[in-house]
Amino acid sequence: MKILKIFILLFLVTNFSELRSDEINDVLKNKILKNIRCLICQGQSVYDSESEFASSIKLIVDRKINEGLKEKQIYEFLREKYGNWVIFDPQLNKNTYVLWLLPLLLFLFGGAIIYKKTISSKK
Amino acid sequence: MKNKFSLFIVIIFLSFCFVIFYKGLNTPNNYTPKVNEKKNIPTFKAKDFYSDNYINSDKIFEESTFYIVNIWASWCVPCRAEHPLLMQLSKNQSIKLIGLNYRDNFNNAKKFIDDFGNPYSRILIDKDGTLGVEFGAYGVPETFLIDRKKFIIKKFVGPINQEIVNEIKSIIK
Numbered sequence: 001m002k003i004l005k006i007f008i009l010l011f012l013v014t015n016f017s018e019l020r021s022d023e024i025n026d027v028l029k030n031k032i033l034k035n036i037r038c039l040i041c042q043g044q045s046v047y048d049s050e051s052e053f054a055s056s057i058k059l060i061v062d063r064k065i066n067e068g069l070k071e072k073q074i075y076e077f078l079r080e081k082y083g084n085w086v087i088f089d090p091q092l093n094k095n096t097y098v099l100w101l102l103p104l105l106l107f108l109f110g111g112a113i114i115y116k117k118t119i120s121s122k123k
Numbered sequence: 124m125k126n127k128f129s130l131f132i133v134i135i136f137l138s139f140c141f142v143i144f145y146k147g148l149n150t151p152n153n154y155t156p157k158v159n160e161k162k163n164i165p166t167f168k169a170k171d172f173y174s175d176n177y178i179n180s181d182k183i184f185e186e187s188t189f190y191i192v193n194i195w196a197s198w199c200v201p202c203r204a205e206h207p208l209l210m211q212l213s214k215n216q217s218i219k220l221i222g223l224n225y226r227d228n229f230n231n232a233k234k235f236i237d238d239f240g241n242p243y244s245r246i247l248i249d250k251d252g253t254l255g256v257e258f259g260a261y262g263v264p265e266t267f268l269i270d271r272k273k274f275i276i277k278k279f280v281g282p283i284n285q286e287i288v289n290e291i292k293s294i295i296k
């Protein structure tokens with residue numbers, strides 16, 4: 001009876017861990033697919049799109065995850081094939097400096113104006 | 124003086140916005156990946172159309188020959204339009220054509236080849252479109268020109284035309 005209990009427990013534990021690893025892969029897959037732009041229906045992510053291109057990318061991402069590739073490596077693979085634009089979240093490079101730094105500069109500029117105004121109104 | 128300076132700044136800002144938006148109006152908002160970047164051909168394993176055997180990419184592309192990889196399907200109307208041009212290119216001795224049959228039904232694809240002729244020295248099956256992704260393709264038809272050192276040197280999105288054929292011929296001379 002004790003052996004049977006141990007077997008049942010082992011069975012449950014192994015199945016549970018398998019389910020968990022599948023779930024983790026699914027979460028990662030969905031996260032990646034939501035961050036990839038469909039090049040056929042360009043306003044949509046691959047996750048939302050039903051185009052043939054999107055379904056091929058879904059298969060590729062699934063395959064790459066199963067091969068053990070990390071999220072960044074999958075993005076890098078797609079970036080190499082289709083360019084930066086295929087990823088919704090742009091990387092910081094010489095083409096995107098303005099995109100990343102302009103809001104920060106505007107924020108600092110606005111902050112400086114507000115600071116100057118408050119100082120002068122106090123005087 | 125201060126007012127004049129503010130007005131100047133506002134005018135500069137508005138002109139800047141106008142130029143940006145005007146340029147935006149004139150540029151197409153559909154993104155096409157860069158086509159003139161030199162890239163290595165991907166390594167892959169694919170099923171041969173006629174023998175059903177799997178072949179490695181290094182056995183397909185030999186050195187010292189130019190290759191054209193053409194992605195096609197029997198259901199693709201522009202593929203029919205470019206087919207006579209591919210037939211014309213296949214007569215050139217210094218280039219080999221590889222066909223990538225994209226998401227197609229075997230019988231339809233075979234009928235297409237039987238009806239219009241076979242310009243390809245080898246046809247590979249891309250049943251789920253993943254092989255096309257390895258090449259960086261996102262539709263059909265697409266054509267890639269591969270040089271003697273196994274680099275993709277040109278990519279043509281959409282059906283090829285006589286102008287493109289002439290361009291390819293001038294490169295492989």
